Amino acid sequence: MQRTETAAYYQRLQNRVAEYVENNLTASFGIRELADYTHVSYYHLAEIFRSTYTESLGHYITRIKLERAAMLSAYTPLNLSEIADATGFATKHSLSKAFTNHFGFSPGKAKASVIRTDSINAVMDGITSETQYRHIVQSDFPFTFKQRTLTGGVLAGYTWHFGHASPGYEASMPYLDDLLSMTIAGRARRCIKIFDSVNFTALRDYRLFYGIFAEDTSMLAPHFDGLALPIRRGTYLVFDVPAGHRDDIKHHITRFRESLVWYKQMFILRDFYDFFLLHDGPDNGGEYYLCTGA
Structure with missing residues (x-):
C-alpha cells in the first residue's frame, strides 16, 4: 500500500469529509462521526485537515452550517427555529449566538x-459595495423557465478550493473527458453546483463543485473516488440560461437567484438547493x- 501522506489520498479524504457534511447538514455531528465515516482515527483526520486547510476541522463544520443558515435566512421564509433544525443547532438561541x-x-x-465584499460573488463580479449590488438585483431582465420534478439521481464530481485566487470559470474546471469517463457515454450532463455560498463564503474558503448529473447511480464507474451527492427530490424551477461567455452565464444565474428570489420575491423557496446543468459544447x-420544495 502506498504511503497515506500523498496528495491523492488527502483529496480522497477531503471528498469523503465534504460528502458527509453536505449529506448530514441537519444532524448534530462532530469530528468523531467524520472519523468513523472516513475510517481514519480522530486525531489523524484532524491533523490532516489542519495541515491541508487554513482552519481546523471543527471550525470548518461550524462554518459550513452557519453559511447554510445564512442562505436559508436570506432566500427562504423559514424562521430561526426552523433554520436551527435544518442546520443541526440545538436551539435558535445557540444558532443566533454562533451566527x-x-x-x-x-x-x-x-x-x-x-x-x-470578500465573497466570491462580489470579487468575481467586481461588486465593491451594497449599493452596487442592489443596483444589479433591482434591474429588470427577460427570462424563461419551466417546472420539473426530480425523483432521484446523483451529482457526482469534485470540488476545487479557490484559496485567494480569483479564477474564471474555465480555469476552475477539470478536463471533461476525465469526468465523463465515470459514466456510460452520452447518458449524463455536465454539472456545476454552488457547493459553498457565493455570498456568505469568503473567497479564501470557497469551493466549486464540478461534475455530472446522472439520473441513474449505476452509471458511475466503479473506480470513481469523488463526491456522490444524492439529488434533492422535489419540484424545481428550471431557468433557461442563454449561450454566451462563461462570465455572462454566471451573471444570468446570479440574476435568477438574487433578483427574482431574494429581492423581487417572485418565487418562494422552502429550502435552498440549486445546481446548473450545462448544454453540450x-x-x-x-x-x-x-x-422549490418536496
Missing part, C-alpha cells in the same frame, strides 16, 4: 442583505435548477 460571532451581524440582517448555456 453573530461568526459574521458580525444577526441572522435577521441576512434577510436584508446577501452580499459580503463550449459556452452553450444550460439550465439553472432551483428547488
